[in-house]
Amino acid sequence: MASQNLQSALAPLTRRPIQTSLAAILTTTMLTWSYLDYRAYIALGPGGVPHNWFGWLAVTLFIRPFALSKSSATYTGDYPSEGGHDEMKNLSERKGERAEIGGIVPHRQLSQHAPEHMRESIQNLFANIVTANPATLESKRSLYERHNPALFVSPSLLSSPAAPSTAKTARGEIGHHHGDMSVHLYLSPADARLAIEKGWAERHRLSVPRTSWFANRYHVADSYVLVYGPRDEGEMEVLATILRCSARFMTGREVERAEWRQIIA
Template sequence: MSDISKRATLAAASVRELFARHPRLTILLSSVTTFLGLSYPALARNYQAYKDLGRGALPSNVFGWAVACMLKPFEREGLSTEIYNKDLPESWLGDPETFPFRHGPRAKLGWHFPPQRQVDQIPSDEMKQKIIQAFLQAAVDNIKRVEVAASLAEKAHAAMFVRGPPPHAAAAQNKREIGHVHADVDYSMHLMLAPGDCKLVIEHGWGERHPLGGTQFVPAQLLLLYAPRDEEELAVVQRITKASIGFMTNSREVV
């Protein structure tokens, strides 16, 4: 039996076990999946796709998968930028004329959220290490303004936080968390950015809004940045990371 067949068989067994042990959860999940147009044969594949996304806010098991499926109907699109038009004046990215466009198509994201992850354009192992090093170096370079701790949004990943009290409402809503790298599968990032910078990043193809962005649960300023694929893209992501630190700490002295 091939590896893919084994994974599909195990996924199907987990789904059957969930149905057998938790009838009330089964009724709710079945209603949601029917609404979404998922047939039973698709459930096992859908469950395995959820597990392949890696660690996130929800456990990587049938219970986390069930919650992720239930959240799907509440997903919002993440590419429109009208939401930022009323709060554009301040920017930490600098001159928009010097901010480049990302080459090629956007990264494809997984069906589920959470976790919000990309499923293609995954960087090389060498680039993955450089992404982590650049993120942690930004924290070290700005140690007077930020601190590193486990992400509150996704406890599996290290995150940067504002050191001290949040300087504005967006920082408070996100519990001082500036951002984190998904350092297990895709190496994309979640970062908080100023409204004008959100608009620029999305329109230039570097990322998109969180599926719940703009609700009482998730700030509209929380973006997923696609993982950089080469040194040139890494430099742009570093620029965005510094802009995120500047916005969240309300500082123009980020290095």
């Protein structure tokens, strides 16, 4: 009886060998892809969504399908070619190839990392720009990353009817730096074009054009970029310029340039 039951169960498989083989191949392929993609997700470290299987599944099902492709992260066709800050226009082109970037959420730099001694300089820069502009800027925990401090528009400016729409979409968050020393920032669309075309940055993959039906979802506007970590003091000066222009755009106010070589009390 048991043998007959087994034969009955296997009969459909033996009658459809091609379909059975294809199903097995597809299942194996999907399981392998899922395992490798999950490992890559975990390797990016924590940031924004749970750093576990549930976070990976949420990104895979609800975020990845609507994100820009990797190749589209350097697209600038939706940004204006005029209107950028003079300091951004005067930036030189970044040397070498673009850094490799991985993930969507989290979104991290995988190659050409800044040397460890630059970490303090980046921290100084973010702290000092708040010290230099206390009426317009403040520091608090990132709403995107949830694990690290970020630069914000002051509440009084953000609540003003004149506050830039991008600042309202971002809930006031201007930007933050990561453990890999890359930096996420909002720039004006014209400045974002300059930063990307000169090789200093690329779009966050949720920073889709305004014409997309997915625009502004998850509180991510169209000019949110990742700036590659500074590899030397010259690139640190570039980051200081980009950060200042970012803060100007998000506050709608003039912003004092910040020192990065030492902390300013």
